[in-house]
Amino acid sequence: MEIKGPKANGILGSLKDYSRDPWQFVNDCHEKYGHRVKVRMLHQRAYLLSDPADISEVLQTQSEAFVKGRTFKKLKLVLGEGLITSEGEKWKRQNRLMRPVFGIKHILNLVPSINAVIKEHCQWSEGQVINVHEEMNNLTLKIIARTLFDLDITSVAPTFLKDVEYLMHFLIKRVRSVVNLPTWIPTAEHREYHAASKRFDKLIYSLIDQRLKDRNHSKDLLQILIDARDDDGTSMSHKQIRDEIMTLLMAGHETITNTMAWTMVLLSQNTDYQEKLHLEAPTFWENGKLQESNFNKQNLHMSVIEEAMRLWPPVWAFMRQAARNIELKNLSLKKGEIVFLMPYFTQRSGDFWEKPKDFFPERFLSNSKIIPGSYLPFGLGPRMCIGKIFAQVEAKLILAYLSENFLWESTKVETQTVEAGITLRPTNNIKMRLKLRQK
Numbered sequence: 001m002e003i004k005g006p007k008a009n010g011i012l013g014s015l016k017d018y019s020r021d022p023w024q025f026v027n028d029c030h031e032k033y034g035h036r037v038k039v040r041m042l043h044q045r046a047y048l049l050s051d052p053a054d055i056s057e058v059l060q061t062q063s064e065a066f067v068k069g070r071t072f073k074k075l076k077l078v079l080g081e082g083l084i085t086s087e088g089e090k091w092k093r094q095n096r097l098m099r100p101v102f103g104i105k106h107i108l109n110l111v112p113s114i115n116a117v118i119k120e121h122c123q124w125s126e127g128q129v130i131n132v133h134e135e136m137n138n139l140t141l142k143i144i145a146r147t148l149f150d151l152d153i154t155s156v157a158p159t160f161l162k163d164v165e166y167l168m169h170f171l172i173k174r175v176r177s178v179v180n181l182p183t184w185i186p187t188a189e190h191r192e193y194h195a196a197s198k199r200f201d202k203l204i205y206s207l208i209d210q211r212l213k214d215r216n217h218s219k220d221l222l223q224i225l226i227d228a229r230d231d232d233g234t235s236m237s238h239k240q241i242r243d244e245i246m247t248l249l250m251a252g253h254e255t256i257t258n259t260m261a262w263t264m265v266l267l268s269q270n271t272d273y274q275e276k277l278h279l280e281a282p283t284f285w286e287n288g289k290l291q292e293s294n295f296n297k298q299n300l301h302m303s304v305i306e307e308a309m310r311l312w313p314p315v316w317a318f319m320r321q322a323a324r325n326i327e328l329k330n331l332s333l334k335k336g337e338i339v340f341l342m343p344y345f346t347q348r349s350g351d352f353w354e355k356p357k358d359f360f361p362e363r364f365l366s367n368s369k370i371i372p373g374s375y376l377p378f379g380l381g382p383r384m385c386i387g388k389i390f391a392q393v394e395a396k397l398i399l400a401y402l403s404e405n406f407l408w409e410s411t412k413v414e415t416q417t418v419e420a421g422i423t424l425r426p427t428n429n430i431k432m433r434l435k436l437r438q439k
């Protein structure tokens, strides 16, 4: 069957429409042409794919035939050669070293640190109105920083969190723009970028040096990265550890922020679930100790978070580039052509989900079958999110704390709009009014 798409006019093709509003452009394409859309931007041929069978082929069955491609090269400016940006043998080695660090055993050891940050941060009072995105952003950045370094990083380096935020926004801006000036041109923005990078690197290298002198430090993520050994006994270079730390700070922050912001928005529209969560949350603890069997099973907390990520997948498009000519089912890709996998459309399509627009967390509680390739908030295949367990544990701990201690409602009801950057975030500057729960 012929794959259709918007008419590609002139040299630019669809670039002008896309650049004007990428989110609108992909929504229009999906609405008009369905799960396989052919587009051209300048000389580049690309496909927008949201059929689960295509997604499984690209990310799983034929994953070795694809690379991450051009956008990821731009990310190297800040992330260096960490797990997200590396390819081939380099990625394989880093993956071998890093995956075990993010297993359930290590992550459950981080629960006391994560919970301490949540308690410190969420000190809100009766009737207080909070900006949800801002609060979740600050909270999740503090959590990833605390679990990496097991210290209050702002007391050692007061500008650290600000620098990380700055570098992230600098990077997002460059990824979005078609043309970027080289960073050696001394604009005010570039000077700030160099200054923030320098402060960041200096701090990380000094923390690594301190750790190598003091071998008795607790097992935070930094220490686990320092101790990680490949099969041949080799460890990561200091530069590699720096790149992985930056990668974890970036990858483990914005995504989870948006997950929590969307979860809160959906729960403010479905208040009966706030009550159900309030009843479940105390079962996770006994005398201040995590009840792992209750916490780890497929409970309502997990299902609510999964349903929020189904409706609003933080990573709403994944890019891959064909490393050679490839045959997918009825789709021939030439080397260099790009595919964008679009979970937002897959996860909201009546072709693959029952009542797809409804907020119905129970769909994840029951054993109803999910079509392979139709649910991928953390990706699929070998490049799937390394922080999945970390993110799930963190999200459940935050949600449990909120449900146990607060009720929240939107200060005004209006149509939710979105901002689609690298991740999908709610706009409207969402404000929630909090009520304290009676103890």
Ligand code: HEM
Pocket (backbone or CB within 6 Å): 083, 084, 095, 247, 248, 251, 252, 253, 255, 256, 259, 314, 315, 318, 319, 376, 377, 378, 379, 380, 382, 383, 384, 385, 386, 387, 388, 390, 391
């Ligand atoms: C709700 C939160 C999160 C979501 C939705 C999410 C989503 C994703 C997705 C979709 C990918 C795959 C991208 C691709 O295939 O192109 C990915 C990769 C990755 N994520 Fe996450 N992530 C989350 C949290 C985290 C956390 C907490 C960390 C670390 C602390 C993390 C670290 C990474 C890394 C290092 C990769 C690259 C893996 C590789 O290429 O081998 N993520 N994430």
